[in-house]
Amino acid sequence: MSTEETGPPPGRRDPQARRQAIVEAAAEIIVEPGSALTHRAVASRAGVSLGSTTQYFASLEELRTTALTSLADEIDADLAAVEHDLLPLEGAAERSAEIMHDFLLDTRAVRTDLALMTAAMSDPTLRDLALRWSDRLTDILATHIGRERAAAIVLYLDGATMHAGLHDDPVGVAEMTAVIRALITLPTDDGDGAR
Incomplete structure (x- = not known):
């Protein structure tokens, strides 16, 4: 056998890969409408034994939190990827x-x-996790347009996200452009002065 094999030798387990498969399966179940997160559903989706889910996670709650953290990390990565395209916001x-x-x-996004918002509403310990995207986006925008304007834009985008989750079509680009442009020029009292 070649030493250049990509997987572990037969009969050997890869605990990190198994744990990651469980987390990914749980994350996919969380974002599917109407799906219930159970050990059995996760094991089936991940292609592992039922006992593996409890071997790596002491409780379903721990697995849920880990999966939600993984989902939040995905959102963070997406935001980091588009951050340079968002700025400067005043002219764009x-x-x-x-x-x-x-x-x-x-x-899915x-x-x-x-899913993060909903989880945080029922479990306050997840609130910081759910707020990571909006807090980060507010911070990014605030350096360019002031905190009040940035917070108003993020509040609008949270509403647009909820709208997209409930409707077949999201808010259109023209409407979003008009609202963002109006919010950028909103008079504020946050000490950043009119820009």
Whole structure:
């Protein structure tokens, strides 16, 4: 046998890969409408034995939190990937709206964001996790347009995400552009001065 094999030798287990498969399966179940997160459903989806889910995670709650953290990490990575395209926001309301519209067309991304919000509403310990995206986006935008304007835009985008989760079509680019442009020029009292 070649030493260049990509997987472990037959009969050997790869605990990290097995654990990751369990987390990924749980994350996929969480974002599927109407799916219930159970050890049995996760094991089936991950292609592992039922005992593996409890071997790696002491409780279903621990598995859920780990899967939600993984989903939040995905959102963080997506935001980091588009951050340079969002700025400078003052002259790019349409480009920003197009980026957000593309996000809203991604059903899985929308469901991920909504799953994080929903989980945080019923479990306050998950609130920081659910707020990571909006807090980070607010911080990114605030350095360019002030905190009040940034918070208003993020609040609008949270609403647009909820809208996309409930409707067949997300808010259109033209409408989002108009709202973002209006929010960028919103008078504020946050000490950043009119820009």
